[in-house]
Amino acid sequence: GGPGFGPGRGRGGRGRARRGDVRLAILSLLADAPSNGYGLITGIAAKTEGAWRPSPGSVYPTLQQLVDEDLIVADESGAKSVYSLTDQGRAHVEEHQAEIDAAWAATTDKSEGEDAFQTSLMKLMGVVKPLMHDATDAQRQAAATKLDETRRALYAILAD
Incomplete structure (x- = not known):
């Protein structure tokens, strides 16, 4: 927990990311461009300057859940599934944009x-x-x- 996606930066050290954090991070990245699961993992790591690299064990079940909720769709025509937002997913991202922006900012803000x-x-x-x-x-x-x-x-x- 803590503010932002992924592990907190408090006195207690890094914890595990909450599932909602993974969901919002995935949806946020897919709003920019379609991606496969590995691309999302590395995209989150890059966007958080290495502070958070979610495991495949948290990303892939979340992707399936988002497909089940009709927020994303999987194109399985290639070697790897490529995920993209549905119209409903895009609306969800727009609705939660302030929360997403604040969370990304919190993961990269570092004190002196x-x-x-x-x-x-x-x-x-x-x-x-x-x-x-x-x-x-x-x-x-x-x-x-x-x-x-x-x-x-x-x-x-x-x-x-």
């Missing part, structure tokens, strides 16, 4: 602290691979000690 944290985390990940593959045992031991110190310091920050 969140942006800085993600940048630092990516820098840390950049040094982990060379440590795993190219470092000596002594270097790995020194790195492990430093990581343990850092982990304890991070828990102390969370405890504040």
Whole structure:
């Protein structure tokens, strides 16, 4: 939960997306262009800057439900089913456009602290691979000690 589609960004970390979030995200993307299921999954990930990538286990049952509700139609003439909005689906998107816009905005809004944290985390990940593959045992031991110190310091920050 939380505002927006997909996992929340609160103190508790990321949760699971609610089914309504998946529905609105799919309908929103199909309002722009027809797509197959994989295209919708990657489209949601792209539109949320990687913050949310729904699983096939949530997308495909939702697509079937939307077909059953006559909000979308599946063209199964090719190798993969391509989904598009029906007139009823387009009306549903128009009716819920403000909610959809607010949800997309909430998934990409990052605070200054969140942006800085993600940048630092990516820098840390950049040094982990060379440590795993190219470092000596002594270097790995020194790195492990430093990581343990850092982990304890991070828990102390969370405890504040």
